Amino acid sequence: MINTKLTFNQQAFFPSTIPLKISDTQIKKHMRDQRVRQLKDIRCSLYLRFNAERTGGTWWFYRYEDGKQFPYRVGKYPATQAKDIMALISATSVLIANEKDIECNRFETVDQLIQWHVQRQFKLNRSSKARLQNLKCMSDLHLTSIFHGQPISTLDYQTLDRELIQPMFEQGYSVSYVRAHFNLIKSAFTASKKLKHLTVNPISEVKFKDFFPETFSVTQAQVKGCRLNNDQLLAVLTAAEQQPPPQRLLLMMILAHGSRIGETRKAKWKNISFIEKCWLIPRDDTKNKQSIVYPLTDDMVELLRSYREWQNKRGYSSDSVFPVSKHSHKPIYGAKASEWIRIIARKEWSAHDLRKRARTIWAELGIDYIVGEALLNHARDKLDQAYIHTHMEKQKREALEAYHYWLKNSWCNCFTPVSTDF
16 A cells, blocks of 8 residues: 655645734734735725735725726835824725825825925025024934934824823923924924825824923923023123033123124024124024124123134135135024034023023113114014114113123123134
């Protein structure tokens, strides 16, 4: 008798399509099984077809009409999780009923969506250069790293609060700064949904005020008092002296003149005259589109001269006082300037607090209110403008000389020239 051993191919009778109620647990279970090509949901004509690498798959929704089959690709896994797919199918069914085009989500993760949105804003070129650079900085410094690999469908109120809102507040960022990041994410999702790059916007109903108690006023929180008092200035000036020359000079120019950080970082050597002892900020670089001339005291001229020599010794060829790099004519971005100040402040106050403190000291020194307003470059009515044009320049110089004398009494080294050996 011949002993014959029969071997059966067990895969021959194994179904490549598994009908079940699709869940994330079931997906992970069957994804590892090479014999399974796809899962079919028993609730509707929904399929999850695995990719060749078994790292994810594509969601397909089928519609049947007059004996014909119409497939719709509605998303990718794991970008769209099983717990979110039924909501997506409901939205897709509405679009089909209204005879509208169905598009698969163009983006899988939140960081991909944010990068696309920022790049699109640059291409549209409808915002100012400063605004575009701020968007890029917020994306590069915070959002793309915070939400790297975060599936779009999983972004919700809890995730935003846990990953973005609370951590940024804990790190000492202001309400307005945190709000700007939230608004960037909201804008990215809204634009993507409108352009049909997303089928569903998971954060369409989330508002910034939702992250605070009902009695909390976001508007009032942004209008806060000065977090820097006179007694703290000694520590500020001492800390500034230990910083690299660009960081130190940025803080000193803001504190010494009460200028805005956004206007100060754009300072150019061609607008600084050591002969006439003045610093011009042209209207295109100011917040209110009104140019301003700051008188330079002898101490400030000496500090600026030494800083210019320091730059020349190190091969700087830029006209910018605070260039991005040695040979770049572009000034540092707003986010970088704020970061420089934040390091000195240890996140306890901002550049705007330096401006507020200067204004308070001017009042304590008896400097005229209108002179203070002129130095702050606040918007003025026609009567004020006429008065300022006729009488103000001499008074501004006298005010800053008195103020700089006060600063030197607080810390005698605050205007010490920059050492070329630093």
